Amino acid sequence: MQARKAGAARLIGLGLVVVGLLYPFVVYLGMGHLTPRMFAVLLGTLWLARLLGGRPSPLERTIGVFALAFCLLLGLADSGTLLRWYPVLISLALLGLFGSSLLSGMPMVERLARLTEPELPPAAVRYTRQVTWLWVGFFTFNAAVAAALALWAPLAWWTLYTGLIAYLLMGLLFAGEWLVRQRIRSRT
Structure with missing residues (x-):
């Protein structure tokens, strides 16, 4: 069970890295198809899964909380500029x-x-x-x-x-x- 949880945490971490690398292109190409609120939900789900799936360090928790706050603000504002x-x-x-x-x-x-x-x-x-x-x-x-x-x-x-x-x-x-x-x- 622990091995599965650790594997899931690594996979989520890798997902965040890939999303981070591709994020500008996803925003550029996705603006016509997704609302900023949808971006916020997708990105926020990844960060929330990262925080809940495993034992993040205090630093990872801090970064995750800031990222979730950003996603919440993005979801509430639904602003393309904020993306x-x-x-x-x-x-x-x-x-x-x-x-x-x-x-x-x-x-x-x-x-x-x-x-x-x-x-x-x-x-x-x-x-x-x-x-x-x-x-x-x-x-x-x-x-x-x-x-x-x-x-x-x-x-x-x-x-x-x-x-x-x-x-x-x-x-x-x-x-x-x-x-x-x-x-x-x-x-x-």
């Missing part, structure tokens, strides 16, 4: 996750690095803190651009940025950081 704010919410949640890790305990990138290399040297710990700051800057920038596009740009521009360009920028950041890390490692 565009979901990527901003996700960027702000990630900003909060990475930023708060710098203030208390271990920076997020260090936590991730310790999954594969539990004993990090002091230089690597300093480096992971710097990379965490880099991600804080990226999520701040991404939230600001997504918000500006949500407010002032045509839907096609918003879709292009939030559905493609933002992911390309993340990929470039990942790749650039990986190259820098390899170069630093080769010097030591």
